[in-house]
Amino acid sequence: MSAASATTATPATLAEGSWQYRGLNAQNPGLDHLSDGLLDLVEAGVPVVAGTADLQYSNGLVKFAQRHPDRFVQFGISEQNMVSAAAGLATTGASPFVATFASFLALLCCEQIRMDVAYTKLPVRLIGHHTGIALGFYGTSHHATEDISVMRAIAGLTVVSPADGPQLRAAIRASAEWPEPIYFRTSRGRDPQVYGDDVVFEFGKGIEHSTGTDLTIIACGTQVHPALRAAEVLRQEGYSVGVIDMATIKPLDVELVRAAADRSSVVLTVEEHNVLGGLGAAVAEVMAESPSRARLVRHGIHDEYSLIAPPTHLYAHYRLDAPGIAAVVREIFA
Amino acid sequence: MPSATTLLPDRPVADEAFLADRADFVRTEAIRLIELAKVGHYSSVFSAAEIFSALYYGVMRTDASRPDWPDRDRFLMGKGHAAVGLFPVLADLGYFPAEVLNGYTRLGSPLGDHPDMTKVPGIDFSSGSIGHALSNGLGMALGGRMSAREFSVFVMLGDGEMQEGQVWEAALAGAHHRLGKLVAIVDRNGFQLDGSVDDVIGIEPLADKWRAFGWDVHEVDGHDAGAVRDLLRQLAERPADAAPSCVIAHTLKGKGVAYMEEEPGWHLGYLVPADAAAAIAEIRAGARA
Incomplete structure (x- = not known):
């Protein structure tokens, strides 16, 4: 039960930017x-x-x-x-x-x-x-x-x-x-902030940032921020886009998924995870058992092991950044 | 450290004859219950019978009317498959009505082959996947010390269980954090499903291993209920920041029924009613001899 020592200093001889x-x-x-x-x-x-x-x-x-x-x-x-x-x-x-x-x-x-x-x-x-x-x-x-x-x-x-x-x-x-x-x-602690310090959390409730008739993006974790950015770009291009932060994956906010599927032509799930079994699968299970006729597209890692690269390069490669998500949407509607 | 526990009751008192009687009760009840299930772990229970008896009738501070009493001593079984020997003890002490035993393993019963803490009053932790229990007990001992309670945590481990890596993770951590209220009891009956432990994956020198991991090691005849009682009572009183204890209880797999003692296949099996009655008679006759 020993506490860590509070060492955070680097020797003065090292140049700025070196770290341990x-x-x-x-x-x-x-x-x-x-x-x-x-x-x-x-x-x-x-x-x-x-x-x-x-x-x-x-x-x-x-x-x-x-x-x-x-x-x-x-x-x-x-x-x-x-x-x-x-x-x-x-x-x-x-x-x-x-x-x-x-x-x-x-x-x-x-x-x-x-x-x-x-x-x-x-x-x-x-x-x-x-x-x-x-x-x-x-x-x-x-x-x-x-x-x-x-x-x-x-x-x-x-x-x-x-x-x-x-x-x-x-x-x-x-x-x-x-x-x-x-x-x-949770991710690395270097993720861009979506919320202010006054954010409150309710288990089992998704957070509806916006609604749209063409598309609802349902994202979680690190993908909420780029999903919101992508939606801004897509709106400027004329799409009607909604974004949901599905912060609780289980128990899933089933009503919110159904509402999105009723409202939008397409539901796009975005996750930093294999599309098998993750958020996209959870949403698919709900949509498959609901009367909605919306189309579902799952975006994430497609059942493969990642390449080697710095994280931001990987996010770009797998289109898990704002430009990538926007590109995925354009392909859906092309 | 100031104690959160103001007044603890005395430990239970039981003489050797009573402990031996309760050990045979464990054996005969296990035979009766396994008859209901038509399959069960006879010999795994028989090797541990005196340990169950000594702990529950002669060592542990428990209160059947308050199964969640925060100051109670805890008992965990890494070898959860011997729970059919523990359930009769819990019923005997009043944790639940004895009639509940009669539904052992039947649809909706709280009592299955492995113990479930969410279903059975008196079960301190669920088990069934071998290798977790010492870690669970480690957490309990940490929690007890953090909340300044004086309970002890007894964790019965199978000797085959020594082959699980997680046991040794817990052994390292228990010694590092000096959890004096944590007592591991290895039921050293020498056999596991596929044969003798020595043949499957040997674990000797076992006492040296525990000593090397920083534990205070004791060896005892696991069928001498009085000796087991005396040793465990002594270890229960160790300071909360002492080294943890390991008791290697030398036992006989199948103890009490001669043909089981000679054949490790009785780890799992079934006796038809006539054979079950004969085995019960043999155990009772052995007790009178």
């Missing part, structure tokens, strides 16, 4: 939202215990650990042990939040999540960070393009994909009133 791992927080204030959400909960009297598996600088939990060393557990590189122990902690009245890369949390620990967290109905909060292809050239081992699919298939597990740091912080605050275990799917 422990400086990630200073370089990357978006990472603070996880810790800030947990600090909000502690202030509200929630018995938070935060844990990580040797990634406290990557996920920013170092800030929480320094503030509340007695509420922080370092598990080391043993993700499965961490998830199972979090479940044990929850039985003692603690409110455990455990964080690691989404690829390890959702896939390596899938069975621990199913058996120890979901089947037991314990209020464990799982934070899978650096989702999708956010880790760029670190490669497929560090990408999570299956986590929504896998987590969504586990009975009793809530799946949330905040669009940015403030929404993550709001969702963490709101989790105090949510009895189910939760998988939070």
Whole structure:
């Protein structure tokens, strides 16, 4: 339970711009939202215990650990042990939040999540960070393009994909009133902000930014921001475009999906995830069972492993940025 | 550390004869319940019977009228397939009516082959996937210390379970975080589904392994209920920031029914009523001998 030391300095002999791992927080204030959400909960009297598996600088939990060393557990590189122990902690009245890369949390620990967290109905909060292809050239081992699919298939597990740091912080605050275990799917902390610090979060409710008769884009996580930007461009070209931030993927806001399908000719889902089993699949399941005749197009990673490249290059390559999403829409209507 | 626990009741008191009687009750009830299911883990229960008996009648602070009592000692089973031996103990202590046992494994029963904490009062954690339980218990011991409660956490592990990597993740973490209230009990009966543990994937030198991981290791005859009781009572009183304890309980798989002791295939099986009655008679006769 030792707190991290507060080393963030680099030697004065190094030129500006050089950095080291422990400086990630200073370089990357978006990472603070996880810790800030947990600090909000502690202030509200929630018995938070935060844990990580040797990634406290990557996920920013170092800030929480320094503030509340007695509420922080370092598990080391043993993700499965961490998830199972979090479940044990929850039985003692603690409110455990455990964080690691989404690829390890959702896939390596899938069975621990199913058996120890979901089947037991314990209020464990799982934070899978650096989702999708956010880790760029670190490669497929560090990408999570299956986590929504896998987590969504586990009975009793809530799946949330905040669009940015403030929404993550709001969702963490709101989790105090949510009895189910939760998988939070978050990105790198460098994502452009969609929301202000006053954003509120409601589990199970999508956020309708706008409505349109030609098209509704339903996006989640990192894709909400580019979807909104793409919609602006498309409107200037004459399209009637709506955008929904489907921040809770399970339980899905079925009514909002049905309303979009009734209103628009096309529903386009956009996700940084395999189109199999993810947000697009969840929306497809609803539309297939509804009387609407809208066309559905799923946009995301099409059942493949990502190329190697820096993240922004990958987003451009896979058309998961605003120009790419707009191009996909133009092709649909061409 | 100030205690959140103001007044704990005394630990239960039971002599050797009573513990031995309850161990045979575990065995005979398991035979009866497995008859209902028509398949079950006889010999896995029989090796653990004295451990169940010692813990529940002679060591653990529990209160059947308050299954969620925050100060209760906890018991977890990595070898969840032996739950058919634990359910009769819980009924005997009053966690649920004994009649519930009669529906064992039938449609809608809370009682299945593996224990489910959401269905059965007195089950401290669900299990069934081997290798998780020590981590679950680790979390409980962390939570107990963080909330300044003095309960102990006993985790029964199969010896085959030592082959699961997660056990050793938990072993590292338990020693690192010095969880003195965490007690692992290895039911060292020597067999797993596919044969002897030594033949499948050997685990010796087991005591040395736990010692090397930083645990306080003890070995005991797992069928000497009095010795198991005395050792576990002593370990339950260790300080919350001491090294965690590992008890290697040397047991006989199938203990109590001679042909099962000689044949590891009885890990899973079924006795028709006449054979079940004979096995129960053999266990009772053994107790009188």
